[in-house]
Amino acid sequence: MVSASNTENHAGPIRLGMVGGGQGAFIGAVHRYAARLDGHFQLVAGALSSDPDRARASGAELGLSPDRCYGSFEEMARAEADRPDGIEAVSVVTPNNMHYPVAKAFLEAGIHVICDKPLTSTLDDARKLVDLVEKSGKLFVLTHNYTGYPMIRQARSMVEAGELGNIRVVQVEYPQDWLAEPIEREGQKQAAWRTDPERSGAGGCIGDIGTHAWNLATFVTMLKTDRLSADLDTFVPGRLLDDNAHVMLRFRPEGGAPAAKGMLWASQVSPGNENGLKLRVYGTKGGIEWAQEDPNRLWFTPLGQPKRLITRGGTGANEAAARVTRIPGGHPEGYLEGFANIYSEAAAAIRAMRAENGKVPGELLFPTVHDGLDGMRFIEACVNSSKANGKWTELPA
Amino acid sequence: MVSASNTENHAGPIRLGMVGGGQGAFIGAVHRYAARLDGHFQLVAGALSSDPDRARASGAELGLSPDRCYGSFEEMARAEADRPDGIEAVSVVTPNNMHYPVAKAFLEAGIHVICDKPLTSTLDDARKLVDLVEKSGKLFVLTHNYTGYPMIRQARSMVEAGELGNIRVVQVEYPQDWLAEPIEREGQKQAAWRTDPERSGAGGCIGDIGTHAWNLATFVTMLKTDRLSADLDTFVPGRLLDDNAHVMLRFRPEGGAPAAKGMLWASQVSPGNENGLKLRVYGTKGGIEWAQEDPNRLWFTPLGQPKRLITRGGTGANEAAARVTRIPGGHPEGYLEGFANIYSEAAAAIRAMRAENGKVPGELLFPTVHDGLDGMRFIEACVNSSKANGKWTELPA
Amino acid sequence: MVSASNTENHAGPIRLGMVGGGQGAFIGAVHRYAARLDGHFQLVAGALSSDPDRARASGAELGLSPDRCYGSFEEMARAEADRPDGIEAVSVVTPNNMHYPVAKAFLEAGIHVICDKPLTSTLDDARKLVDLVEKSGKLFVLTHNYTGYPMIRQARSMVEAGELGNIRVVQVEYPQDWLAEPIEREGQKQAAWRTDPERSGAGGCIGDIGTHAWNLATFVTMLKTDRLSADLDTFVPGRLLDDNAHVMLRFRPEGGAPAAKGMLWASQVSPGNENGLKLRVYGTKGGIEWAQEDPNRLWFTPLGQPKRLITRGGTGANEAAARVTRIPGGHPEGYLEGFANIYSEAAAAIRAMRAENGKVPGELLFPTVHDGLDGMRFIEACVNSSKANGKWTELPA
């Protein structure tokens, strides 16, 4: 059941650095858990905070050697590139606006990049980053981590195998409630940068979690979005970015079938929702339903038959799920395991690229800089459509 | 716990007639169960089919006296109006296009009308029917039956009491799968008329179940719809009406709060969904969630507190729910009980109207001809918006 | 989908009387809803309370003719037997200790009996009642109402068809919480008689709901209980009967397979449980799970395959379920509908018995006086085993 990517292969762990993720951060710790779980990475360097003192203190806490606790990412990129035992990859876990300059520095230093989502804070940065990645020949992995869940891999492969027939309807939603009140004004660090256009970009809720939802829907269905109509709101008085997003989606028709349609709802102001990412896909032959808070279960209904419960590691699970499954059915894997699957795919890719003319094996599945650019185009289209009163809007080129 | 409306009050049951609902029909039987459950009505006459032979056979099966099995509704209205023991109320359970002429005939004969939804097949008929009802002084009850569920009554009263604060987001959906294939061409009677514009009207799925969803959302939230943007689809080739509807809603701002927003999804082509009406309402102070297939439970989350399970007849249930509750918590009531609550409210209204200058008591809660007109305006706006490529459209006057 | 037993056949409703069930009672109203729902019965007479004034007032409320509101059941039995339009059947909804004398009076008057469970308050009464029923040639239906749920019928027929293979394990439970405190001392009428050995018999919780659980388990599995080991407790200080029951069950081996084993838990002192009857049955080929509070769903796992959701009226539902199903899947039927199925089976039986030498058709399925006797034997065995410190005890002959 354990896949190649999860094999505890230790031709020595990959040396990893991190930018951002110091004391008080949330997603930095998640990346570290994910990097450690399968044993493919070892964190050896960091520029963990833009505040040099905090950077050093955070590094010490993580057991980094003092000489590899850097005060700035530029210094880190230079120094690590020069070391014979320098890092091979860096995790970028800063606010969005720093993704571009940080990734640029490391790519130019010949270091692979694993970067949090969304790709950047502006579409322009995103386009430049695509060019940079392509020129660099380095790996760029975007942590749309929900694509790492085994049951999501299964769902995608079922769509691919035609088990749902032609897709007609895609319903995706991602409600939360943690921003129902203006906690960004009360010093909550996570809230502060996410609601700040300077650091977050033009999208608030739609950028932070709406992109996750859209990425997941398109990952599973492999449909291309033709146009969308968005209605973004800012319910909390004084907030600068949207905190609720309603989006209607039209996908491109494929193979003569009518175009599939979709709805996307993202919200950070809906009490009773913690992290309610949920995807439902309906086709001519069947439907599937999956919820992130109960990630080990995939519901599949072949049209006209009883609904079936497919479980991670259990009966009905297919090869695509098994590749990223660690333990048997009934022993729940969670968010960190799904996140770790992205890291372990990245590790397999990095190892493959070590060889002369090494290529990333086709079976590895992880979000790339192109997915990141698509996400930025999605955000831009949503913001533009909403400003144009919900006008049906194509994703910008 | 048993409410006034459900009291098994038998100052003699109310004499009831039925138009439509003969052999092979679905909703006619539902109306009869609903009428019988609390003992307030006795079915004594019918024009149960437009086919006179079937009408008579159906009547015999139901134990109707042969002289009260009519071959046409016109005849029935006349004859019953003339009998000293004639019916006091009639249930109209025909396809939509017949609601108007049938209701007209009975109202003009001085007989109360209980009518299935949507109100009519055209907006014009709906407007005329409103006038007719007002002139007649008779009761007109529209069976938007989902408003009869105790936990829906509770939800509405919680909104009314401000327990959710200002409403921000309303998510309502109503997916089914029974029309995923063109069964209307295989002689399925229910499918045939529902997909026929002549009998159903301009809305297919949006008229049949979308109106239920919208009615439920507005019943609970008491919000007025300002504009909507709709994307209706017909996925099954050759079908004449929509079978999937995506709608974004903007409600009218109230009390200085920003306008609430909503999404409505109705589908009859989504495999794995039987009758998946579900409502979620989120406000500044809390959120509620309810699903028709699990109707005895209402989930309530006061912002910042654990989610709570309120059960019909159980702890947390309020007076509004108790009024329409028959049995204790844990003993599930279902669809027929909710439907019967509408009938029992109607019975209480009819009894009150028997008195000289009798008025319908304020605590009775049932959908009226005005709600029906609103539903027709909603359908019209959806169809028009969709034709105009999702243009934000006001409900017609 | 609508079964013979539910057909709204009105060769005239059956004339029904009721003993018990006056103001303040719970189960009497349930019986009346059940009798009315399918239209097979009309309540025309009653001795609704042992207090003559309350009996008359209760009868008036139910629309009974004053001359058929009796002050005692003996008088009612005599008078109704003498009337040409006298009742054909009587519902007995008194405390347990009155079941025997009331049933006796009506059986001897030639009137069919529909009686609440458990059968009597003593095993001796139960044995005498079996004799009486057999001598009388009259119908005796015991309202172990949970056997009326469509998904329970389905479960039984699946066991019968061998879809589970040889049964190995039976887990049944019935937790409630309404007696967690000594409300019988605060005038709660339902609690008062149920905790009174005089009126209830030797079993408290085990008699009130434990018998339901055991009846359900044996109805579905058709297994015979060989021996049981019981540990009954009275947790609420001062209470006279058990309020929690733990029972291990050994069934008789069948067809060479090892004997199946079971566990039964009944409790009235477990906070958070309303009416949590739940049955799970596991065999060599598959397992099923069903919960009374979610009665429209039956979970079936064929060994080695994904769990499947079978829904009442939906995909996977079989003939045995369809016989007692009124409305389509997704439109939940509940407790009253399941209860009404017992009444409608009774109606079909009574109609069949009207004919000369009329016999009860084999397809009708309802608990009889023999099931009631078995239930009393079960209670006796539990009480005796518990007194003997959990000694494995056979059901008394």
Place this chain on the structure above:
Amino acid sequence: MVSASNTENHAGPIRLGMVGGGQGAFIGAVHRYAARLDGHFQLVAGALSSDPDRARASGAELGLSPDRCYGSFEEMARAEADRPDGIEAVSVVTPNNMHYPVAKAFLEAGIHVICDKPLTSTLDDARKLVDLVEKSGKLFVLTHNYTGYPMIRQARSMVEAGELGNIRVVQVEYPQDWLAEPIEREGQKQAAWRTDPERSGAGGCIGDIGTHAWNLATFVTMLKTDRLSADLDTFVPGRLLDDNAHVMLRFRPEGGAPAAKGMLWASQVSPGNENGLKLRVYGTKGGIEWAQEDPNRLWFTPLGQPKRLITRGGTGANEAAARVTRIPGGHPEGYLEGFANIYSEAAAAIRAMRAENGKVPGELLFPTVHDGLDGMRFIEACVNSSKANGKWTELPA
């Protein structure tokens, strides 16, 4: 939210060895994931298989230095004790019968032991091991991993704080289905040793998972078991150990309250159950419910109030849960995270013990050799009671 025990404190990871857990094993990999997740341990040595070739190959796969891949645990204990950089702790993940000799060798070599459950294969070994641990002054941690789940920690602390009042009823169950057929005869390695009395001990299902269930119930309730009555079965023909266990429990009365009662069901032959450990505890003031397959949720019902959903990392979670929580609510943690909590508590204990006269801090919570001895006493009592036809049996001294 991140607890002391999970802090990614790296005063250098603890050097860890492993005995057992080579290719084809299940639980060995789980221990390695658990050891790695929080970064407190580094695996540096192993005797991964009793087959020396497999031991070496397995070690190479895990990146162990060849000179630290041992062919026998005795050799490993000696060699590692002699190295200045020798392991500080060893994970014992062999079949049960090897726990004792392996643990003995390492304890005597001055090395801490983390050992899988049950403690040993015989009660005699268990008693000897207790003595050995006490003499050694070394840490002995037993991986009853389910006690590491945050919501279980919360449940225990709620019981401790009296939020449930006096406990009356404890229902615990642990059904699986993977041994429903005799796969031990088809070369399934996990099944082979678990159904072999030589390697497993006197208990099959009761020892493998029944002990988990009992340990969890007593961990949460802190009740002492007074006596039990067990009915063990072997349903699969030819199997040598029990594969289904029914147990009734009587706890010792505390503080004048009546003794609590319990039921325990463990099964490996119940189709449709993957790893269905579930605990329900009911007291005078409230009830709680928790299921291992949905471990982030704890249901709490204060008597007479609506049921509440407490979520790991979410509203309602208390300090005891927060101590072992890594990520926010709605981001599910799973089995490996719970398991890792035991390892991280062990790490904190080991670090504390490094100091002169170092003591294990009181707030650390992990199962000890004494819990392991209790588990063996429980198995022995179950086996003896079952052999004595369910006689109420005390746990042996």
